[in-house]
Amino acid sequence: MDKAEARRTALAARDEAHDPERDRFAQARLRTALAPLAGRPIAGFLPIGTEIDPLPIMAELATEGPVGVPITPSLGHPLSFRAWTPETPLIDGKFGTRWPAEGDEVVPEVLIVPLVGFDRAGNRLGYGGGFYDRTLEALRAVRPTVAVGYAYAAQELEELPLEPTDQPLDAIVTEAETLRFT
Numbered sequence: 001m002d003k004a005e006a007r008r009t010a011l012a013a014r015d016e017a018h019d020p021e022r023d024r025f026a027q028a029r030l031r032t033a034l035a036p037l038a039g040r041p042i043a044g045f046l047p048i049g050t051e052i053d054p055l056p057i058m059a060e061l062a063t064e065g066p067v068g069v070p071i072t073p074s075l076g077h078p079l080s081f082r083a084w085t086p087e088t089p090l091i092d093g094k095f096g097t098r099w100p101a102e103g104d105e106v107v108p109e110v111l112i113v114p115l116v117g118f119d120r121a122g123n124r125l126g127y128g129g130g131f132y133d134r135t136l137e138a139l140r141a142v143r144p145t146v147a148v149g150y151a152y153a154a155q156e157l158e159e160l161p162l163e164p165t166d167q168p169l170d171a172i173v174t175e176a177e178t179l180r181f182t
């Protein structure tokens with residue numbers, strides 16, 4: 001499978017899996033996985049389309065430390081993250097995303113990473129911008145950084161087409177299980 005084909009397969013599975021009850025199971029797992037890291041600066045994401053929803057857990061974490069969400073730069077650049085709480089006013093951003101109209105930059109030590117597909121070895125397939133690869137590479141060059149992939153179990157693919165620039169995940173949380181790689 002090439003990347004485009006793997007993306008189509010995983011996105012179709014994600015659309016099919018999208019369900020608020022699955023989100024609640026996954027949120028409970030995400031909370032448990034992140035509990036030991038509470039208080040550290042963390043990056044979440046504001047879901048688009050049929051992406052799994054991390055917002056209730058981000059809201060809880062925001063009472064314990066800074067939570068940021070991605071600001072998408074032009075292609076070829078890493079993401080930055082802007083402080084978010086449930087009350088933060090949002091504006092429309094790029095690629096159908098939204099982000100805070102204003103706010104301080106958050107430099108995360110822990111990232112809840114959206115993904116299109118994953119495999120059981122901790123490899124991740126995104127939308128193809130390479131944004132999270134570039135971002136994790138830059139953050140990891142400075143300090144240890146924990147990347148937690150968050151997705152529906154149905155988004156697992158048996159084999160992912162890999163590239164040398166792909167940054168591995170430290171864990172993957174789904175509604176069905178928590179996989180740890182470090």
Ligand SMILES: Nc1nc2c(c(=O)[nH]1)N(C=O)[C@@H](CNc1ccc(C(=O)N[C@@H](CCC(=O)O)C(=O)O)cc1)CN2
Pocket residue numbers: 045046047048049050051070071072079095096097114115126127128129130131132
């Ligand atoms: N929620 C969320 N925010 C994110 C990402 C993500 O994957 N999910 N990103 C990860 O890098 C960055 C934005 N990059 C993106 C690049 C391409 C597309 C994209 O191709 N979107 C489709 C429609 C998506 C859908 O409805 O599922 C499109 O524009 O046609 C989206 C985000 C930062 N913010």
Ligand SMILES: Nc1ncnc2c1ncn2[C@@H]1O[C@H](COP(=O)(O)OP(=O)(O)OP(=O)(O)O)[C@@H](O)[C@H]1O
Pocket residue numbers: 003124125126127128129130131132133134137163165166
């Ligand atoms: N650190 C990097 N330095 C240079 N090029 C990179 C880097 N990371 C990724 N790229 C380039 O970006 C392209 C897109 O990457 P890839 O297909 O892995 O994106 P993705 O992980 O699916 O997307 P995203 O992270 O935006 O959700 C790759 O073909 C690669 O050439």
